[in-house]
Amino acid sequence: MSEKPTTDDTEAGASTEAGRTPAEPDFLKVSDLHAGYGQARVLQGLDFTVARGEVCAVLGPNGAGKTTTLRALCGMVRGRGSVTLNGTELLGRSPEQAARLGVAHVPEGRGTFNDLTVEENLRIGAHLHTGHWRRGRAQRAAVAADLERIYGYFPKLRDRSRQAAGSLSGGEQQMLAIGRALMLRPSLLLLDEPSLGLAPLVTRELFEIVRAVNEEERTTVVVVEQNAQLALDVAHRAHVLEAGRLVLSGPAAQIREDGQVAEVYLGVSVRAGTGG
Amino acid sequence: MSAVTEVLQQVVEGVGSGAVYASLALALVLIHRFTGIVNFAQGELAMISTYVAWQLVASGMPFWLALPVTLAVSFAGGMLIERLVIRPVQAAPELTTVIVTVGLFIFVNAMAGLIWSFTVKDFPQQFPDGGIDLAGVRVDWSTLGIIAVVAVVMGLLYLLFQHTSIGLMMRAVACNPASARLSGIRVGRVLMLGWGLAATVGAVSGVLVAPVLFLEPNMMGGVLIYAFAAATLGGFDSPVGAVVGGLLVGVAETLAGAYVDVIGADLKVGVPLVIILAVLLVRPQGLFGRAAVERA
Amino acid sequence: MSMNVATLGTDRARRLRAALTALLAVAAVVGAPFYFAPFQVFQLTMVLLYAVALAGLNLLVGFGGQISLGHGAFFAAGAYTAAVMLDRYDTGHLATLPVAAAGCFLLGLGFGVPALRLRGLYLALVTLSFAVFLPPLLKRLEPVTGGSMGLTVDKLQPPAWSGLAEDQWMYFVVLAVATVALLLARNLLRSRVGRALLAVRDNESAAEVMGVRLSLHKTLAFAWSAMFAGVAGCVYTWVIGFVSPDSFSFVLSITLLAGLVVGGLASLYGPLLGAAFVMYVPSVAQDISEAAPGVVFGLLIIAVMFVAPTGLAGLAGRVRGVITPLLTRTKPSAAVRTPESEPPSAPPAPAETAPADAEPVGAPPRTEKE
Numbered sequence: 001m002s003e004k005p006t007t008d009d010t011e012a013g014a015s016t017e018a019g020r021t022p023a024e025p026d027f028l029k030v031s032d033l034h035a036g037y038g039q040a041r042v043l044q045g046l047d048f049t050v051a052r053g054e055v056c057a058v059l060g061p062n063g064a065g066k067t068t069t070l071r072a073l074c075g076m077v078r079g080r081g082s083v084t085l086n087g088t089e090l091l092g093r094s095p096e097q098a099a100r101l102g103v104a105h106v107p108e109g110r111g112t113f114n115d116l117t118v119e120e121n122l123r124i125g126a127h128l129h130t131g132h133w134r135r136g137r138a139q140r141a142a143v144a145a146d147l148e149r150i151y152g153y154f155p156k157l158r159d160r161s162r163q164a165a166g167s168l169s170g171g172e173q174q175m176l177a178i179g180r181a182l183m184l185r186p187s188l189l190l191l192d193e194p195s196l197g198l199a200p201l202v203t204r205e206l207f208e209i210v211r212a213v214n215e216e217e218r219t220t221v222v223v224v225e226q227n228a229q230l231a232l233d234v235a236h237r238a239h240v241l242e243a244g245r246l247v248l249s250g251p252a253a254q255i256r257e258d259g260q261v262a263e264v265y266l267g268v269s270v271r272a273g274t275g276g
Numbered sequence: 277m278s279a280v281t282e283v284l285q286q287v288v289e290g291v292g293s294g295a296v297y298a299s300l301a302l303a304l305v306l307i308h309r310f311t312g313i314v315n316f317a318q319g320e321l322a323m324i325s326t327y328v329a330w331q332l333v334a335s336g337m338p339f340w341l342a343l344p345v346t347l348a349v350s351f352a353g354g355m356l357i358e359r360l361v362i363r364p365v366q367a368a369p370e371l372t373t374v375i376v377t378v379g380l381f382i383f384v385n386a387m388a389g390l391i392w393s394f395t396v397k398d399f400p401q402q403f404p405d406g407g408i409d410l411a412g413v414r415v416d417w418s419t420l421g422i423i424a425v426v427a428v429v430m431g432l433l434y435l436l437f438q439h440t441s442i443g444l445m446m447r448a449v450a451c452n453p454a455s456a457r458l459s460g461i462r463v464g465r466v467l468m469l470g471w472g473l474a475a476t477v478g479a480v481s482g483v484l485v486a487p488v489l490f491l492e493p494n495m496m497g498g499v500l501i502y503a504f505a506a507a508t509l510g511g512f513d514s515p516v517g518a519v520v521g522g523l524l525v526g527v528a529e530t531l532a533g534a535y536v537d538v539i540g541a542d543l544k545v546g547v548p549l550v551i552i553l554a555v556l557l558v559r560p561q562g563l564f565g566r567a568a569v570e571r572a
Numbered sequence: 573m574s575m576n577v578a579t580l581g582t583d584r585a586r587r588l589r590a591a592l593t594a595l596l597a598v599a600a601v602v603g604a605p606f607y608f609a610p611f612q613v614f615q616l617t618m619v620l621l622y623a624v625a626l627a628g629l630n631l632l633v634g635f636g637g638q639i640s641l642g643h644g645a646f647f648a649a650g651a652y653t654a655a656v657m658l659d660r661y662d663t664g665h666l667a668t669l670p671v672a673a674a675g676c677f678l679l680g681l682g683f684g685v686p687a688l689r690l691r692g693l694y695l696a697l698v699t700l701s702f703a704v705f706l707p708p709l710l711k712r713l714e715p716v717t718g719g720s721m722g723l724t725v726d727k728l729q730p731p732a733w734s735g736l737a738e739d740q741w742m743y744f745v746v747l748a749v750a751t752v753a754l755l756l757a758r759n760l761l762r763s764r765v766g767r768a769l770l771a772v773r774d775n776e777s778a779a780e781v782m783g784v785r786l787s788l789h790k791t792l793a794f795a796w797s798a799m800f801a802g803v804a805g806c807v808y809t810w811v812i813g814f815v816s817p818d819s820f821s822f823v824l825s826i827t828l829l830a831g832l833v834v835g836g837l838a839s840l841y842g843p844l845l846g847a848a849f850v851m852y853v854p855s856v857a858q859d860i861s862e863a864a865p866g867v868v869f870g871l872l873i874i875a876v877m878f879v880a881p882t883g884l885a886g887l888a889g890r891v892r893g894v895i896t897p898l899l900t901r902t903k904p905s906a907a908v909r910t911p912e913s914e915p916p917s918a919p920p921a922p923a924e925t926a927p928a929d930a931e932p933v934g935a936p937p938r939t940e941k942e
Contacts, residue, residue, distance in 0.1 A: 074458065099460030111455035113448050124448045127441055128460050184460065314693055316641070316700075364878055374639050374696060375833055376877050382826055383870025389863035497822070501704050504697050542708050549701035556686040556694055 027052035027220055028073075028085050028188060035065075035072040035079035042068040043079070044244040050237070052086075053218040055210070057231035057252060060241035066224040067108060069241070070190045073222070074098045074105035085188055100128060104186035108193045110177040114166030118157055121165050121176055122150055125183025150179040153209050171202035175209070182213065189213075191223040195230060203227065207234045232256040281412040286530050292419035293488075293502075294526020295426040299481035300496075300503035301510065301518035302430070303474040308512045309450040310470035311366065313373045317380035318478050319500030321357070323493060324388050325350040325479030326486045330399055331392075339402050343483065347476050354475025355468040362471065363464070388493040399486035422484050429480050430519060433473075446470060498545055502529065505548030508555050511565020520563065525551060601747065605740040613739040614811075619844075619851045620743075620750040621807050626832045626843035626850070627757040628800020633829070634838035635761060636793040637773035638688070642699030644824030645706045646676045646798040648815075650805025655815045656716055658725040665728055665810050669749075669803065676802025680795035688790040695794065703822035710817040722816025725809060742811050749807055753800060758840060760796060769793050801828075827854070830869040834876055 028050040035043040042065045050056045058066045072079035073090060075098040083090040090098055095105070104125075113121050126143045151158035154175045160168060165176055174194055181189055191210065195203040211234045214221055225231035232238055232252045240248040240255070248255065300322060307315045315321075328349050332342035361380060365372050403421035407414055437443035449456045449466040457463050481503075482496060489495050506525045510517025525548060533544045555562060605613045629643050653675050654668035687698040710717045717723065730741030760766050768789045809815055827850055835846020857864035 076454075076458075095454075095457040096460050096462050099458060105458045107455070107458060111452055111458065113451040113455060115451045116444070116447060120444055120447075123441075123444060124456070124459050124461070127445060180459065314696075316696070361874060368877075369637070370693065371633070371637050371639055372877050374693065375829070376874055378641065378826065378829060379833075379870050379873030379877065381870070382830060382866050382873065386863040386866025386870055390861060390867060394862055498704065501701050504701065508694070508697065540712075543705075543712055545708060546705045549698070549705050552694070552697055552701055553683075553686050556698070560694075 024052040024086075025049060026084075027054075028083070028222070030069075030073075030081070030083050032081040033069070033072060033079050033083060033091075034081055035068050035077050037068075037077065042244050043072065045081070046241075046244075046246055048239050048246060048249060050220060050222060052220055053214070054237060055214050055221040055223065055235045057228075057235035057238040058222060058224045058241060059228045059231060059238055060247075062226075063243075064241040065244040066241055067192055068244075070105060070192050070222065070224055073188075074103050074190055076105070076107075099184060102184075102187035103190065104181035104184045104188070105190040106174075106177045106181045106192060106194065108196060110170075110173045112165040112168075112173050112176050112180070114164065116165055117162055118165055118168070118176055119147070119161040121180050122147055122157075122183050125180040128184055146183055146185070150182055153182075153213060154179050171198050171206065174198060174202075174206060178206075178210070178213075182217075182219075187220060189219050189221045191221065193224055193226060195225060195227050203230060207231075210234055229256075278412070283531070284413045286534050287527050288413055288415055288419060290527030290530035291523055292416075292422050292526070293485075293530065294506075294523035295423050296481050296485045296499065296522075297502040297506045297525050298519045298522025299426050299429065299484070300478050300499055301506035301522045302433070302515055303478035303481070304503055304507045305510070305512060305515050305518040306470060306474040306477065308507075309515075310446070310467055311362065312370075313362065313377065314512070315474070316374065316377040316500075317384055318474070319482075319496030319503065320381050320384040320388075321350070321354065321475050322478035322482030322499075323496040324384055325353070325475070326399070326482035326491055326495070327388055327392050329479075329483050330397060330486070330491055333400060339400065346483065347479055350475045350479035351472040353472075355472040357475070358468045358471035359464075363467075366467075385493050392493070394493055397491040399483075399491045401487040418487070425480060425484060429477060433477070433515070436473075442469070501545065501548045502526075505551040507562075508552050509562055511562025513566060514562065514564035517562055517564030605736075605743040610737065610739040613743050615851060615855075617739070617743045617746045617811055619847045620746045621804050621811065622828070622831065622847035622850045623843045624750050624753045624807065625801045625804035625828055626835065626846045627754055628797040628804070629828055629832050630837065630839075630843050631757055631760065631769075631800070632793050632797035633832060634836075634842065635766065635773060636769050636790060636797075638790055638794065639693075639696045639829075640699040640794070640797065640825075641696050641829060642701075642703035642822070642825050643797070643801045643828045644820050644822060644826075645699070645703040646679065646801035647805035647808070647824065647828070648706055648710070648817075648820030649679055650676050650802030651809045651815045651820070652710065652717060652723075652805075653802070654806040654809035655723045655725050658809070659718075659723050660716070665726075668809070669806050672802045672806035673799050676805075677795045677799040679802075680798025681791060683798075684791035684794040688787050688794060699825070700822065703825040707817040707821055710820075717815075717817075720817060722814060722819075724814050727813035728810040746807055746811065749803065753803060754840075754843070757800070757843075765789060765792060765796075827869070830873050834869070834872050 026049050030046055030048050033043055033046040034041065046065075046069060048056075058069055060066055068077055071077040073083055075090070075093045075095040079091050081091065085101060085103065088101060090101065090103065093101070098105075113124065116124070123143065126146055151161075156172055157175055157179055160172065165173065168176060178189075178191070178194070194206055194210075198206070207230050210221060210223070213219055214234075223231055223235065232255060235252040238248075238250065238252045238255045239246055300319060303318050303322070304315060307313055307318070325346055329339075329342050329346040332345060333339055337345070357380070361376060362373070365376050401418060403416075403418040405417070407416035407419070409415075435443075437447060445456070445461050446466055446469065448459070449461060449463050450470075453463050456466070481499065485499060486495065489499075502525050503522070506521035507518050508521070509524060510519070510521030528551065529544050529547045532539045532547050533541055539546065604616060608616070625643060625647055629640065632638050632640055650672040653672040654665075657663045657668045657671060658665070683698055683702065684695070687695040711720045713719075727738065728742050728745060730736045730738055734741055736744070761769070831846035831850035832842065833846075834849050835844070836842030853868055854865040857868050
């Protein structure tokens with residue numbers, strides 16, 4: 001019943017890899033990606049790569065196709081072209097298949113299971129690694145360890161573990177959504193507008209956690225953000241989209257420093273805010 | 277017999293029939309929670325399951341063996357119907373899905389008539405005659421049996437949903453299918469499971485009520501109306517509500533039939549209509565439902 | 573330009589053909605009772621009568637997007653109104669029609685107000701419960717309704733001046749009622765109410781934002797629709813001369829809905845086709861077995877919802893849509909002698925640019941964003 005997730009062996013490989021220099025620059029490889037909804041063609045041929053263990057920010061104005069990019073990666077939207085994760089083609093797969101290949105998508109608006117308790121939400125994330133009916137002692141221990149790991153990142157969730165997810169604040173729900181995604185032990189984490197509707201302080205906390213997760217688990221992250229400044233603080237690389245096309249790519253630091261780029265493409269003055 | 281024991285007597289009988297309504301209402305609510313569909317064919321599926329049980333018993337199988345076989349057949353049938361009939365219109369507007377379930381209703385009803393004819397069949401009563409006397413109130417073994425069977429079914433469902441991993445997944449799908457998909461849950465299979473479960477729970481109601489009503493293709497038509505009233509009263513999203521609603525409707529029906537002269541035995545079928553209208557006017561989400569009644 | 577002349581020519585030809593078709597249709601409809609045997613005329617009368625009920629149901633289901641599983645009950649209410657008036661008060665047939673119509677309209681309002689405050693599903697529940705409840709109620713009200721024995725009343729009799737036989741006269745009366753009803757249904761749809769209904773059906777929340785008062789319009793649509801059923805029921809009494817509770821079991825409600833779905837939702841001809849179905853399928857299929865009509869109807873409903881949510885009427889349009897391009901594509905070879913005629917029609921346009929079909933009722937919602 002339970003499929004062996006393909007991430008198991010690759011994760012072991014990741015831990016041997018050292019330092020910042022990416023050993024697998026083509027871990028996620030997007031080539032000539034087209035996607036859209038019905039007659040609206042949103043993405044018009046995207047090419048980019050994300051190295052293993054990297055945090056990659058996808059930036060751009062509203063309607064540029066950022067969310068569509070993420071949705072194409074996880075199978076929520078059908079795309080043409082090619083998207084490979086560690087050599088495996090992702091396009092043409094359903095969201096559930098993509099999840100089983102190690103892609104964890106935290107959708108815009110969070111998508112928590114509001115009727116379920118916080119802990120149940122997290123346990124949903126664990127189901128790929130356990131049986132559906134009975135869990136052996138080893139599996140139960142593994143789930144418990146995973147839960148501990150998540151509660152380590154999000155101590156607030158531990159305090160509310162018996163509460164219904166629907167009763168959480170917006171920030172807590174976002175944490176829960178990310179926590180649930182991490183329970184999948186993903187090799188690729190997709191975050192869609194995690195800051196949406198949250199207070200600046202909460203958002204900053206959230207991004208710090210994402211940074212910690214990335215550093216400790218070497219999880220590859222693609223984050224879509226309106227708030228370019230925040231995203232660039234955490235990301236290693238950034239891609240800027242405009243009208244469904246890639247207009248700029250580069251190391252996050254470089255884009256952050258290049259005030260002109262930021263103003264032209266992102267409509268914000270980034271430099272002013274890079275204090276923290 | 278004092279007036280009080282007389283009323284209690286009626287309440288006991290109401291609970292007996294209410295347990296049957298609760299069971300079918302639970303099937304309706306299960307499917308509604310999973311798919312947002314109100315399955316008008318639920319009663320007919322229960323009816324055809326009952327025919328399966330009847331056929332097995334008639335061909336010599338002991339009842340208590342025929343029952344699990346029937347439930348297994350119903351489970352498989354429910355899954356098959358989800359896959360073949362419902363899945364293709366799952367994304368269509370509510371009107372389409374309702375019409376499809378009405379079509380299923382007509383088809384299943386006619387097929388039962390085609391296979392087993394429209395003549396009434398005697399369904400064997402499984403519980404012994406007689407009963408016990410509780411402070412002047414007589415409780416038949418058959419009433420107790422029905423209540424016990426329904427209670428066991430509810431208990432099993434509770435265990436399934438609250439204490440197994442698969443139950444957790446089913447609740448997740450019912451709550452948010454898109455997120456469930458993103459978590460790698462095979463939503464299609466879970467929906468099939470949901471329909472299978474609902475068909476099984478509904479089959480229990482059919483088998484329980486058959487000895488009382490006699491088996492014929494239109495047997496469940498009336499029960500379906502009561503089950504709708506029960507689900508409306510309890511809230512279409514609440515399994516607990518379905519059970520409580522079923523019992524209340526059963527008691528209300530029996531009391532109204534016994535004590536309201538205008539109603540009598542023949543007009544009892546007006547009780548669910550009144551209950552549905554009253555709930556819609558006073559508390560449209562039902563006793564246990566949430567305020568949001570619109571399909572998300 | 574020769575092309576203009578050609579289109580003008582075809583235009584005139586088309587108009588001529590339309591006029592001819594209409595003339596032929598009228599001739600056929602008027603001539604039918606003189607050509608067919610009395611029993612067949614009676615069957616045609618019943619088709620027209622069911623068409624009235626289905627036109628009403630179509631207002632609700634096809635255009636309003638709501639569902640009633642109890643239209644047989646309104647049909648019964650209309651039939652009993654007429655029967656009781658004729659039986660007890662001897663009012664004469666014509667007087668029963670407005671009373672049945674108004675009564676069912678009010679009945680529809682009464683059920684619509686609680687049922688349509690929320691999602692349309694509850695209307696299905698309430699109407700289904702009502703349809704199940706009505707026959708025992710009719711049996712109970714024996715002093716008025718004659719109980720399970722029913723009531724026998726005078727059929728419609730042809731006036732002496734007409735020189736028509738009973739079946740012929742009834743045919744023409746029902747034809748007149750049906751014509752008025754179908755025209756009324758059409759005009760209702762073109763009125764403000766109808767446009768509001770369509771807006772509600774196609775996008776409920778948008779319609780609400782635009783200020784369409786949802787529940788009011790849905791309730792009115794339901795009341796109109798109940799009124800049509802009541803009128804059909806009233807005329808039924810005129811034609812049959814007998815009513816009994818068992819003629820109006822909830823099977824009738826289900827059959828009406830089935831007929832409409834098969835005939836075609838949201839189509840103006842759908843009710844006529846559906847009425848023919850309601851009339852002929854059971855009588856033909858019943859020869860095979862008692863269960864056969866149900867099997868046929870059940871399968872047809874599901875099949876129609878799967879492949880052609882617009883029903884038979886829509887299917888005809890779709891078949892035409894498929895065949896016409898095929899025909900025009902073969903035309904150039906046949907039309908070599910007119911070199912100035914249009915170039916071979918272009919291959920079917922790519923899906924992206926093809927004009928969207930008129931949205932069928934059953935089309936999946938388009939909710940994708942961005």
